[in-house]
Amino acid sequence: MASKKTPAVRAAEAAGIRFRLLEYDYDPEAESVGLQAAGAMGIAPERVFKTLVCLLDGAELACAAIPSDARLSLKALATAAGAKRAEMADPVKAERSTGFVVGGISPFGQKRRLRCFLDASAESHNEIVVNGGRRGLQIALAPADLIAALEAVVCPLQAE
Incomplete structure (x- = not known):
């Protein structure tokens, strides 16, 4: 078993927030990593958040x-x-920018x-799940803790 002390886990620890680590069997053939993770862990897909890296104005990730x-x-x-x-x-x-492989990109520890x-x-849930920095590892935490630790901007991001 690979180490659970990924840069993402260390960053969450350093932020002093409460979280739980969840593991599942990653399926490299899955069409959707996030949906496969949710199904494998038995957690509603709307609580398992995928981390997508985007390019803003062709310059900023x-x-x-x-x-x-x-x-x-993308417009939102x-x-x-x-x-x-x-x-x-x-x-x-x-x-290259995050230090994580696709399927294991976490908002923490980049x-x-x-x-x-x-x-x-996210704010409608007591707990959400985000990637823990490697395929098959997830971090469950309160949305408010993620927002505070990452200075995350909360906004509607879903396509209609």
Whole structure:
């Protein structure tokens, strides 16, 4: 078993927040990592947030955390970030910037901390789940703790 002390877990510990680690068997063939994680852990998909790395105005990388069963509104992200446009980042650039591999990108413990935008639906849950920094590892925590630790911007991010 790989170490549970990923940079994401160490960052959550350093932030002094309460969290639980959850593990599941990662399926590299899954069409949706977030939905596969939710199903494997038996947690409602709207509580399991996927971390998407996006490019703002062709220059700044940022991360958006949205429910695993939702689609990201790039327009909503651009508006929240004060950018003219947003697009999904190249996976290689996302990995290089965060230090995590796709399927294991966490909002916590990124090599270069990106601005974090959290979908407003998170605040309707007592606990949400985000990636723990490697495939098969998740961090369960109160949305308010994630918001405080990452100075996350809370806004509606889901596509209609």
